[in-house]
Amino acid sequence: MSDLLERLRGRGWRMTAQRRVVAEVLDGDHVHLTADEVHARAVSRLPEISRATVYNTLGEMVSLGEVLEVSTDRRAKRYDPNAHRPHHHLVCARCGAIRDVHPAGNPLADLPTDERYGFMVSGVEVTYRGICPNCAATA
Amino acid sequence: MSDLLERLRGRGWRMTAQRRVVAEVLDGDHVHLTADEVHARAVSRLPEISRATVYNTLGEMVSLGEVLEVSTDRRAKRYDPNAHRPHHHLVCARCGAIRDVHPAGNPLADLPTDERYGFMVSGVEVTYRGICPNCAATA
DNA sequence: ATCCTACAATGGACATTGTCCAAGTCAAGC
């Protein structure tokens, strides 16, 4: 079942049909869906759910730290239910396919103090870009 | 003068007043301007330049590899004339300020083969996030 | 110097993604 749903319930979230559906959609596929893709899938289970609700719900799950927002391109944000395992992303420049990756090394440690300009550095995102096997074959 | 302009001319670019202005604006400040900021500054030198032209011109400079597109947030793309010195970015989560940084280490080498899923990996972007001294002071 | 022509610029419509808000609805506690 939905671990995500359990975690959210455990935080005193008011449970509604809409929120349940959004959580189930996200947790169902471990792909990186856009908000509108989530909406489309949610609609097929709960036809009257609105776009605004999907956006709100995703935003709340992100605030709670249960879902990650991923922006690998300038199009839509994508939502990653895999928030509790730190990881980075590998993106196909042609088709946009995304894979979670776990590089060795610690990029945070690689930023020397004199390159921090007094910032309190709290996080780092790494996005690898390339061509996926599929697209390479169809080149 | 404008090195960027020289490089572009050297590639057989057809030179127009609009393109010259865009290149000069970009090369003038080494900040990371959005397309609309470039447009605003371009207008003050060449009042009739259109938004579409600025977008087109920036896009062409990116295609030629003379300018980098930077997407540190989901708002507007930013344009970085510093395309020939590889670097990454440090972004203030509060005010959006951006600094170029040069971390040690090689993230590309940190991605093991068995985490590449058959992709031809060609590049990597690293975005550090934190709070800049200014925003930390005004917390 | 003038003309030609392919390439560039224009501006306005359109597309995509996302946010906001006032009004209606409902989950959960009493």
Place this chain on the structure above:
DNA sequence: GCTTGACTTGGACAATGTCCATTGTAGGAT
């Protein structure tokens, strides 16, 4: 089964960017 405050709705709006038909022009040819 009420009540109430939180949730949902749908549509307007905003920001960024793209597209396209029309008009203009840089730069080579004559």
